[in-house]
Amino acid sequence: MRVRPYGDRALILDMDDAGEVVSWVSAIREARLPGVADVVPAARTVLVAAADGTDVGALAAVLQHVEVDPGRGEAEPSAAEVRDDEIVIRVEYGGPDLGDVGELTGLGPDGVVAAHTATSWRVAFGGFAPGFAYLVGGDPRLQVPRRHTARTSVPSGAVGLAGEYSGIYPRPSPGGWQLIGTTDAVLWDLDRDPPALLRPGATVRFEAVRV
Structure with a gap:
């Protein structure tokens, strides 16, 4: 982890991957460090905003000694079905790109569904649109590129893959992710x-809906 000043009121922590971001955000929040006003995760960075009157240099030194568990994220489930501290998202698999993802990964459509539902995912950060979460920590065999041509309209609830991430479109919008299913989750x-x-740090598991 590398620390850089961000103006005179904040610090930027540079990470190697989104999984490291999740672990550091969890550790900083749980440490309840004096002088920390806010913690904002992104794809490869964590912004630590300092409270009024805080010496940013001293805060940077304190952050270097925060103990981080690289395999742990902070679970913050909200109003949804929660099972064993995981938010369960039910998905009807069969999206327009499921076959292509099956070919890209060598898993076939059924193998993609099995891999997507077999492991837990974690919310690394939010962005793109209100409610859109970038999920990490899934089966590494599911890492596929974005589509060469983005769609002008992706329906609400579409479940997709892009790079190391999985995500769910919260509303109709353009998008270039590989779509493998849909969900009714709001x-x-x-x-x-x-x-x-x-929310960042939450643990998510996908569950296939039988149709």
């Missing part, structure tokens, strides 16, 4: 507290 709801179903 990813963003302003009447829910918090509105986002999947």
Whole structure:
């Protein structure tokens, strides 16, 4: 982990991958360090905002001594079905790119579904649209490139893969991820507290719906 100043009120922590981001965010939040106002994860960085009056240099030194468990993320389930501390997302597999993903991975469609549902995923960070979560930690065989040509419209609830990530489109929007299924889960709801179903650090497991 590398620490860089971000102006005079924050620090940027550089990470090697999204899994490391999740572990560091969890460790910093649990340490409840004095002088930390906010912790914001991204794909390969963590922004640590300092509270008023905090010596940023001293905070950087303290962060170097935070104990991090590289295999652990902070679970923060919200209003959804939670089973064994995991948020369960039911998916009807059969998306338009499932066959292509099966060929790219060599797993075939059934193998892709088995791999996607066999392991837990973790929310690394949010972005792109309200409620969209970048999930990491799944089967590494599922790492596939984005589509060469993005779709002008992807339906709400579409479940996709791109690079090391899996994600769910919270609303209709353009997108270039490989779509392997759909879910009825509501990813963003302003009447829910918090509105986002999947928050950084949460543990997610996909479950195939039999149709």
